[in-house]
Amino acid sequence: MSINKSFTESNFASVLDEYKYNLNLGDIVAGTIFSIEKKGFLVDIGIKIAGYLPYEEVLLSNNISNNYLHNINSITREFFLLAYNKSSQQLILSIKRLxxxxxxxxxxxxxxxxxxxxxxxxxxxxxxxxxxxxxxxxxxxxxxxxxxxxxxxxxxxxxxxxxxxxxxxxxxxxxxxxxCTTTNKLKIGDIVYGKITKVENYGVFIEIYGMPSLLHISEIGHKNIQNINKIFQVGNTITVKILHIDTQQGRLSVSTKNI
Structure with missing residues (x-):
């Protein structure tokens, strides 16, 4: 079923005024599914205009099984009032939007x-x-x-x-x-052990209590480093100091200076 996109909210309001219904697009209404149609369900929402729930408006995942179709029939629940189809004179309802x-x-x-x-x-x-x-x-x-x-x-x-x-x-x-689960084990200034997991030209990645941490090349020592790969090897254990704990991004910064 195609929803009449040209039928505006003001048009919809005039239809409701004609029947003296106190409803608006975006309202949440209670209704009972009473019939399974080819592409959706008919819903009794307590007014003369039919409520229609298309299959694509049932679940967020859009994966509707035959068992689900059988179980949803006769159910009473809330629906989101999505639109009005002028040609069929039906209110288009949605569970997915709700x-x-x-x-x-x-x-x-x-x-x-x-x-x-x-x-x-x-x-x-x-x-x-x-x-x-x-x-x-x-x-x-x-x-x-x-x-x-x-x-x-x-x-x-x-x-x-x-x-x-x-x-x-x-x-x-x-x-x-x-x-967050390891903050009780770590605080800035702590001296801890970590396992080297990766070596890059800008620093060394270390796993500390399961957390990936970065030892930036500028925090390795007081001398310029020509070849970082000659100093560090993946799998080795290293002692570092905690410099920064970024709980928002889940990152640690560490240093080997002044240990």
Whole structure:
């Protein structure tokens, strides 16, 4: 079913005035699904104009199984009043839009409370991990995934890094969550051991309590270093001092100076 895009909110209001209905686009209404149609459901919302719920407006994931179709029939719940189809004289309803709004509201609350999450890993790609929070697709970039063998193949701890409802963008960080769980073990100025995981021309990456940390070349010593690869080797253990703990980005900066 195509929704009449040219039918404006003022047109819709005039139709409702004609029938003396106190409804507006964007309202949340209660209704009961009473019939399964070819491309959607008919919904009784207590007025003479029919309510219609297209299949594509049922779930955020759009994966509707036959079992789900059977179970949703006769259910009474809330719907989002999405539009009005003038040709069929039907109110177009949406569960997906309602769940989207409520999902983002819960995400904002989670962000405010700074909660550590344990989310199901749905899939991986070259850039990182795809997961879902409150029905909203989230992404954990590789740059925010600590290289830990202890990561469960199905679940990963993370915290919200960016939650932008306007652009439907949810970025999460495993490093940020991991650092929060280890802050009681670390503080600025501590002397700790770490394992070298990578050597670059600008510095050395070290794993400390599972957290990736950077020993910048400027913090290695008081002399200029010509070839950093001759000094450090992957797999070796090194003693460093904690310089900075970035709990927002989930990063550590360390130094070997004055130890």
């Amino acid at each position: 769940e989207y709004i409520r999902g983002w509201k819960r995400i904002k609350q989670i962000e405010t409370e700074n909660i550590i999450l344990n989310l199901n890993i749905r899939s991986n790609n070259k850039g990182g991990i795809i997961t879902y929070l409150e029905g909203i697709r989230g992404f954990i970039p590789n740059s925010h995934i600590a290289r830990l063998s202890s990561i469960d193949e199905r679940y990963i701890q993370c915290k919200i890094l960016l939650a932008d409802e306007k652009y439907n963008k949810l970025i999460l960080s495993h490093k940020k969550a991991l650092l």
